[in-house]
Amino acid sequence: MATLPRILIVDDSKVVRTSLAQHMRDHYEVREEADGEAAWQTLVLDQSIRAVVSDIQMPKMNGYQLLERLRSSRLRRLQQMPCILVTGEETEEERGKARGLGASDFLTKSSGASEVLARLGNLLALQQAQESLDSGREQMVQNPATGLFTRRYLELQVAQALSHSARHGMDVSMMVLGFDGYDRLCEKLGPEMAEEVGNRFARMLAGKVRQEDSLGHVAAGQFAVVSPGTAANFCACFAERVRQAVEVARLSVHGEALALTVSIGLASVPVDVVSSAGALLELATQRMQQAMAAGGNRVEAGGVLPATRPISLPHALELLRANRPAPVVPHLDALLGQLLPMLVLIDKELDLTLPIGEIERYLGERNSKNQ
Structure with a gap:
């Protein structure tokens, strides 16, 4: 009854x-x-x-x-x-x-x-x-499993941003991120646990996007970020940081470490000429698929290069711990400048006779060349 x-x-x-x-x-x-x-x-x-x-x-x-x-x-x-x-x-x-x-x-x-x-x-x-x-x-607005925006709602957000862009000349960027080998991940862990891994990634990503950005779940193992007011090269820079963060992340399931990577597709207005919000999302998705087909763990931005951005010392250490020195090498001068005060203190307190004078002369010469 x-x-x-x-x-x-x-x-x-x-x-x-x-x-x-x-x-x-x-x-x-x-x-x-x-x-x-x-x-x-x-x-x-x-x-x-x-x-x-x-x-x-x-x-x-x-x-x-x-x-x-x-x-x-x-x-x-x-x-x-x-x-x-x-x-x-x-x-x-x-x-x-x-x-x-x-x-x-x-x-x-x-x-x-x-x-x-x-x-x-x-x-x-x-x-x-x-x-x-x-x-x-x-x-309609939120995916019940993740609490993130749905694909339909993201398209509405993009449409609104494109309308504003047409009136005010504002950039609109979108990136679609997908786990490389997500089908294999589902086979290994089971669909529910693979989805939970995706949810963990989404929570990490939610902490990195701006308040005015919209983060959504668009397909199994795939997420999208709409960034109004963000130029393509800066969005490409952010996409590269996200890719690196996933690559060096230490994620374990049932005590077993998982090596995860993502491929990211980027599309942006006015760099890309598109007719609708759906077309912008589709273009970003196609580029993500191209990145996966090319081997994965990369960003495909349609030829747009990331804006130059200095690497932080904590990020450099993360990369070295992950045995990835190559991305650190171009930033060694800047990192050495950050470390110099620490080296001076270490030399003084531990009496190691480090070549502080030579380091200072080297940095001075490099700064003079760059000016």
Whole structure:
């Protein structure tokens, strides 16, 4: 037998509560309270209550005060809960006050039981329709497994950014990232664990994108980032940093270390001429697939070169620990300049007689050449 919706009746008159409850029991599970304060405590604690039918004139907390507390609650279910106020004698002033405080409906005690049931049924049906609408909207916007934006929502974001770009000449960049060999990863770990690995990656990526960027899940093992206002070369630079971060990451599943890499496709306006948001996403996806076909673990940006960006000392150390010295070599002069104060302190405190003077002369000569 299906569970009946639970309704709270609030009235300081036991006779009124009993009468209403008798008429409602075939349609609803009824709970009763004698004043607004007790009703408030019940509503906070009992999450199964779907609607309130409350008298206005009551001790401790009247119906208006209860309604005001509901609508100002931080709990969304209480903010939106259907609430019918019942008065002994209806006046236009009372009706206006009830409407202003957010009452769902307003009845007099002379209204018949069939009228109360009809109004209550309509309100609950409306609430259920709104909940279904909200749920559908959330599913359109967010992937239920990852909480990230869906492909459809990303396309809407891109369309909006392209429209703004056309009016103001703003760059719009998009990159699509995919795990290399994701099918093999699913075979090795199982689809659920492979998806969890992807979710971990998504959480890492979410911490690196800007607030104005949109991160979404577009396919199994594939994610996309929309970056309004970001030029292609800077987006390519970010894509390369993401690729390197995945390559040197130490991820283990069931105690076994996983060596993961990603391929990234980049598309950008106005560098790339596209006719729609879907076309920009498709172009970025094609370039990701090209990167995978070329061996993976690379960025394909349609010929766009990453903006020059100095490497940080922690990142350099990560690369060396991963036995990847090649990306570090072009930045050795800058890294040596960062390390010099530390080397001076080490030389002084540990008495190692390091060639500090030679290092300083070398850096001075390099800086002079670069000026």
